[in-house]
Amino acid sequence: MTTVRHTNRSGSRRQRAAGRILWAGLVWTVGIASAAGQDRPVHWSHAGAMPPGAIGVQRLLRGGPLSGYCQPVDIRVPAGARIAPVAGGGFGQQYQDAVLVGLHVAGVYRFRVSDIPDFPEVEVFPTVELIDRLYPPQGKSLQFPVPIDLAREELLMAAQGRFITRVIYVEDPLLALPVSRADQQEQPWLEVGPGEDPLVAADGLGRPIAIVRIGGRVPTAGDGSFAYGPQPAVIYDRPPVEAAAKQP
Amino acid sequence: MKFQWTIVTACCVALATSAGCVGGRVAHNLPPSQRLMEPGPGVGGPGPGVITPASANMPMGGMGGGVMPAQMCGPMGGGCPPMGGMGMPAGSNSQIAFLGVEGGEVAWDVSGGGYFDSSPLVMPGRQNFNQGGIYRLKLANLPDRPGVELYPTLEVAPVTPRTDAFLAHSPVPVKFTDEDLDQVLSGNFVTKVIYLPDPEFQELALAGVETLVSTRLDPGVDPIAEADRRGSILAILRIGNLDLQSPGQGGMMGGQVYPAQYTEGCPDGGCMPGGAPMGPQGMPTTGFNPAAMPPHMVSGVTGPAYGMPHTGTPIGLPGPPHIPLGHQAGLTKHVMKNHTRVLMPPPVNKMKVTVKQRPGMNYPRPVNHVKIDETNRAPLRLIGGTLPPLLPTAVMNLGARLTAKDSCESCGGDGCEMCE
Numbered sequence: 001m002t003t004v005r006h007t008n009r010s011g012s013r014r015q016r017a018a019g020r021i022l023w024a025g026l027v028w029t030v031g032i033a034s035a036a037g038q039d040r041p042v043h044w045s046h047a048g049a050m051p052p053g054a055i056g057v058q059r060l061l062r063g064g065p066l067s068g069y070c071q072p073v074d075i076r077v078p079a080g081a082r083i084a085p086v087a088g089g090g091f092g093q094q095y096q097d098a099v100l101v102g103l104h105v106a107g108v109y110r111f112r113v114s115d116i117p118d119f120p121e122v123e124v125f126p127t128v129e130l131i132d133r134l135y136p137p138q139g140k141s142l143q144f145p146v147p148i149d150l151a152r153e154e155l156l157m158a159a160q161g162r163f164i165t166r167v168i169y170v171e172d173p174l175l176a177l178p179v180s181r182a183d184q185q186e187q188p189w190l191e192v193g194p195g196e197d198p199l200v201a202a203d204g205l206g207r208p209i210a211i212v213r214i215g216g217r218v219p220t221a222g223d224g225s226f227a228y229g230p231q232p233a234v235i236y237d238r239p240p241v242e243a244a245a246k247q248p
Numbered sequence: 249m250k251f252q253w254t255i256v257t258a259c260c261v262a263l264a265t266s267a268g269c270v271g272g273r274v275a276h277n278l279p280p281s282q283r284l285m286e287p288g289p290g291v292g293g294p295g296p297g298v299i300t301p302a303s304a305n306m307p308m309g310g311m312g313g314g315v316m317p318a319q320m321c322g323p324m325g326g327g328c329p330p331m332g333g334m335g336m337p338a339g340s341n342s343q344i345a346f347l348g349v350e351g352g353e354v355a356w357d358v359s360g361g362g363y364f365d366s367s368p369l370v371m372p373g374r375q376n377f378n379q380g381g382i383y384r385l386k387l388a389n390l391p392d393r394p395g396v397e398l399y400p401t402l403e404v405a406p407v408t409p410r411t412d413a414f415l416a417h418s419p420v421p422v423k424f425t426d427e428d429l430d431q432v433l434s435g436n437f438v439t440k441v442i443y444l445p446d447p448e449f450q451e452l453a454l455a456g457v458e459t460l461v462s463t464r465l466d467p468g469v470d471p472i473a474e475a476d477r478r479g480s481i482l483a484i485l486r487i488g489n490l491d492l493q494s495p496g497q498g499g500m501m502g503g504q505v506y507p508a509q510y511t512e513g514c515p516d517g518g519c520m521p522g523g524a525p526m527g528p529q530g531m532p533t534t535g536f537n538p539a540a541m542p543p544h545m546v547s548g549v550t551g552p553a554y555g556m557p558h559t560g561t562p563i564g565l566p567g568p569p570h571i572p573l574g575h576q577a578g579l580t581k582h583v584m585k586n587h588t589r590v591l592m593p594p595p596v597n598k599m600k601v602t603v604k605q606r607p608g609m610n611y612p613r614p615v616n617h618v619k620i621d622e623t624n625r626a627p628l629r630l631i632g633g634t635l636p637p638l639l640p641t642a643v644m645n646l647g648a649r650l651t652a653k654d655s656c657e658s659c660g661g662d663g664c665e666m667c668e
Contacts, residue, residue, distance in 0.1 A: 051412035163418045215417025
């Protein structure tokens with residue numbers, strides 16, 4: 001007697017397996033889609049905490065009309081205070097309220113700010129690192145300097161031990177407010193939140209031009225490298241106000 | 249039932265995957281700062297064949313004369329002198345600000361170990377210390393604590409790319425508080441670690457140093473390890489109540505025997521009496537190892553030449569500062585195995601850079617057809633034109649010619665040059 005065994009395969013089980021696979025694929029696709037929608041971590045090539053001069057040197061290596069260009073920079077201090085750039089082995093002539101200097105890209109320039117109102121004994125030695133330049137009309141670069149405001153509060157905080165990094169940037173034309181400002185009006189500023197990199201924040205708002213670092217370190221005898229080398233910051237005479245006003 | 253468990257498991261996996269990607273910023277475990285200063289993984293430098301930084305090619309100290317390079321600067325006719333010192337280091341020393349006990353005096357070794365013969369620095373005060381050294385200090389004349397003299401050590405950490413900007417602009421505050429002094433005088437050993445917190449550990453956007461004190465941490469917590477986890481260590485202060493200048497005290501002052509020590513910290517003779525300007529004297533933190541290179545060190549320019557060990561060994565590794573004399577070197581094999589698990593991404597084979605400017609550029613199409621129709625005569629108008637009318641003019645010309653032919657005086661009507 002022969003026993004006939006039928007194979008235990010039915011269409012309903014195959015359909016059930018296919019359904020499982022479809023379910024798993026659907027759920028997996030939903031998970032992957034949500035993961036792909038997240039922002040990927042970004043490694044920034046430049047950070048605000050990099051050594052002074054490093055960003056500018058890397059910027060020079062990228063090429064462009066930067067090497068050798070002398071960018072006028074208008075550094076303004078609180079009314080009544082004095083500022084002096086490095087000259088020779090020390091600090092040169094003091095200028096009251098503001099000084100118009102020419103700086104090179106990738107150079108680190110040390111300044112001395114003294115005679116701060118109500119704090120005559122406080123001296124702060126900020127540095128300015130230029131990492132990019134402006135492109136003013138031909139022959140009018142002195143009328144369009146990079147403005148840098150050293151606020152009184154910042155100078156006092158630095159004297160008390162805080163380390164302040166300020167990034168000067170050119171506004172993105174699409175984000176800039178269409179509001180005219182006077183030449184000597186204080187620069188609008190934006191304070192980044194804790195944990196944020198000021199250079200990254202400035203890069204999102206425009207084109208970073210300069211990095212200002214303010215701390216409370218003071219030079220001592222024999223500290224020859226305090227001034228980052230005797231860079232000669234070119235002192236410019238301010239263009240006459242009348243001539244500047246006539247410019248279109 | 250099995251089917252439902254499969255679905256539930258798949259949903260959980262998907263949720264965990266998506267939730268893991270949402271949770272905050274991704275922290276990256278960067279290599280040590282010393283390795284970050286190298287040109288690339290596995291590449292020491294700067295050595296032969298490595299492009300030197302632009303700062304090394306710049307003229308140094310261009311304040312004086314020098315050839316004025318042709319350059320595109322000089323608004324209003326002014327010129328820019330050559331730039332010098334670009335990227336120069338701000339110094340391999342850290343400025344320490346001693347705070348806390350106003351009126352107290354701090355002294356350190358200048359001419360020899362254990363002398364504490366520097367000019368006393370009255371707190372609050374500042375002093376520059378070379379980085380990568382351990383300095384023995386003397387704390388004396390403390391107000392409200394007559395007769396108390398403490399001998400803490402101050403370890404100044406080497407500069408890193410993370411701390412370079414801060415150290416070049418700000419002093420490192422070392423504060424002796426009353427609580428610290430009370431702990432020390434009661435027999436406790438206090439370790440204070442001053443560190444620059446990483447951005448994620450900063451309470452404010454302003455960079456400010458923070459201090460970890462061993463007496464305020466939970467038992468078993470290493471303040472140095474904790475500070476290293478939170479940021480970059482700037483200095484370590486260790487205070488005990490050991491009296492180094494008591495009568496009969498051995499060690500640094502009492503004995504005449506000085507151990508052979510590595511004197512890399514003062515290679516220029518600055519530590520010797522009567523030498524060049526002398527600064528605080530301390531022991532290097534690196535022991536026999538080469539000192540840590542500051543970020544701005546350029547091989548052969550501001551630092552020792554690359555690839556030149558202090559003394560050679562048969563296998564090319566840097567040897568100790570002194571090879572024992574009397575017999576030849578016996579080391580013939582030196583095996584080092586690195587079991588570190590390294591996940592190094594491979595280099596990319598193809599690079600694609602997509603650039604898109606917004607708004608785009610919209611220029612007119614170039615000209616490909618020029619049609620010039622130039623008219624140099626006055627237009628013909630029937631009335632009021634500048635040209636005489638055609639038919640009357642022709643009649644007048646014919647009449648004039650006939651009249652002239654009949655009355656030619658020179659040829660009598662035979663035809664001459666005038667009448668034709």
